[in-house]
Amino acid sequence: MPDGLFDRLVSLRRDIHRHPELSFEEHRTSARVASELQDIGLSPIRDVAGTGVIADIEGKEGGPTVVLRADLDALPIEEDTGLPYASEVPGVMHACAHDGHTATVLGAGALLLRDPPQGKVRLLFQPAEERGNGAKVVCDEGHLDGVDAIFGIHVDPFQPTGIIQVQEGPVAASTRSFRITLTGKGGHAARPHQGVDAVVAGARLVDALQGIVAREISPAQPAVVTVGRFSAGTRHNVLAGKAEMEGTIRCFDREVEASIREAIVRIAEAVSRAHRATAEVGFGEGCPAVINDRRMTHIASQAAATVVGSDRVIGFNEPNMGGEDFSFYLDHAPGCYVRLGAGVTDTNIVPAHSARFVWDERTMAVGARYLEAVARAAITELR
Numbered sequence: 001m002p003d004g005l006f007d008r009l010v011s012l013r014r015d016i017h018r019h020p021e022l023s024f025e026e027h028r029t030s031a032r033v034a035s036e037l038q039d040i041g042l043s044p045i046r047d048v049a050g051t052g053v054i055a056d057i058e059g060k061e062g063g064p065t066v067v068l069r070a071d072l073d074a075l076p077i078e079e080d081t082g083l084p085y086a087s088e089v090p091g092v093m094h095a096c097a098h099d100g101h102t103a104t105v106l107g108a109g110a111l112l113l114r115d116p117p118q119g120k121v122r123l124l125f126q127p128a129e130e131r132g133n134g135a136k137v138v139c140d141e142g143h144l145d146g147v148d149a150i151f152g153i154h155v156d157p158f159q160p161t162g163i164i165q166v167q168e169g170p171v172a173a174s175t176r177s178f179r180i181t182l183t184g185k186g187g188h189a190a191r192p193h194q195g196v197d198a199v200v201a202g203a204r205l206v207d208a209l210q211g212i213v214a215r216e217i218s219p220a221q222p223a224v225v226t227v228g229r230f231s232a233g234t235r236h237n238v239l240a241g242k243a244e245m246e247g248t249i250r251c252f253d254r255e256v257e258a259s260i261r262e263a264i265v266r267i268a269e270a271v272s273r274a275h276r277a278t279a280e281v282g283f284g285e286g287c288p289a290v291i292n293d294r295r296m297t298h299i300a301s302q303a304a305a306t307v308v309g310s311d312r313v314i315g316f317n318e319p320n321m322g323g324e325d326f327s328f329y330l331d332h333a334p335g336c337y338v339r340l341g342a343g344v345t346d347t348n349i350v351p352a353h354s355a356r357f358v359w360d361e362r363t364m365a366v367g368a369r370y371l372e373a374v375a376r377a378a379i380t381e382l383r
Contacts, residue, residue, distance in 0.1 A: 006364070037055045037106065048125075060119060064148040064149070067335075073131070077095045084180070132287050164338055170292075177286060178264055181244050182205065182279050186238065202245060205271045212260055222252060259301075299381055
């Protein structure tokens with residue numbers, strides 16, 4: 001990388017890490033990004049999707065437009081890394097490396113400006129990836145209109161630095177939340193026959209829901225149904241008249257998701273009826289699966305090989321059941337989402353979304369060079 005650029009990326013990343021902001025609250029972060037974009041000679045547009053930023057590197061008129069995407073938001077987690085640049089905001093932490101993604105895309109922009117390509121490159125810093133809908137707002141505002149390709153990255157602490165994971169097809173699952181409210185009849189815990197115990201009905205329902213993937217979905221189709229929250233009752237001696245649970249559906253196929261949703265409703269109604277209770281089922285919006293485009297994946301793979309060597313470009317070890325709102329962009333333009341090895345150790349690896357999550361900052365240099373290469377390659381291929 002040019003002299004001083006990597007140090008600049010580290011400084012930016014650490015400043016953002018010290019001052020994390022939650023989804024749609026990224027005011028300081030977006031201001032800092034806009035300032036950095038101005039410093040390298042670009043004219044950023046603020047308030048994209050509320051708190052996002054866009055800056056275009058103008059190339060040859062009439063050439064294709066390629067987007068490089070970063071995410072800005074942090075998570076509601078109390079940091080416990082012990083880093084000298086740890087979060088100064090109580091209960092908020094960059095535990096998913098969005099600080100690094102942001103610095104990496106800015107680094108790619110600086111590299112591209114040395115010799116602007118024969119097309120337009122849009123640097124997109126979106127808010128609210130962790131909410132699962134920041135990308136949708138960006139699209140709804142029209143910022144993907146006329147775009148020919150889009151590329152995204154995510155660090156992976158389970159792979160060593162210098163590895164780039166590129167794979168055609170599904171790489172992140174769809175996400176769909178659900179909420180079930182069971183209504184029974186309260187009463188005295190010593191006389192349960194006089195009421196309808198929502199706790200018992202709820203417990204049976206949680207168990208029954210686990211049979212959906214095991215017995216109704218093909219083993220060849222990755223899918224998950226998880227109940228993550230169960231709430232009922234007020235005291236040890238009071239029969240609960242209501243129980244609430246929330247969970248998530250993860251899969252890669254829209255027909256599979258539809259089957260799971262139908263099964264949740266059917267089972268919730270049947271189990272509640274069997275226990276003389278009633279059930280109300282609702283579903284959140286969620287986001288689709290990330291499906292990498294074949295042509296864009298080939299371009300990404302070739303670009304990655306020019307940066308790290310073909311022997312260090314590998315596929316994904318297993319389907320990633322985590323969600324990623326990058327999928328909304330793929331409804332507007334073909335693209336490819338890759339993972340960058342960022343492991344700092346071979347043992348005791350701490351995953352993202354945890355209070356002790358750390359990763360190798362050298363990954364930003366790899367990522368910036370990859371994004372520069374893939375933007376240039378895509379523009380050449382699409383001309």
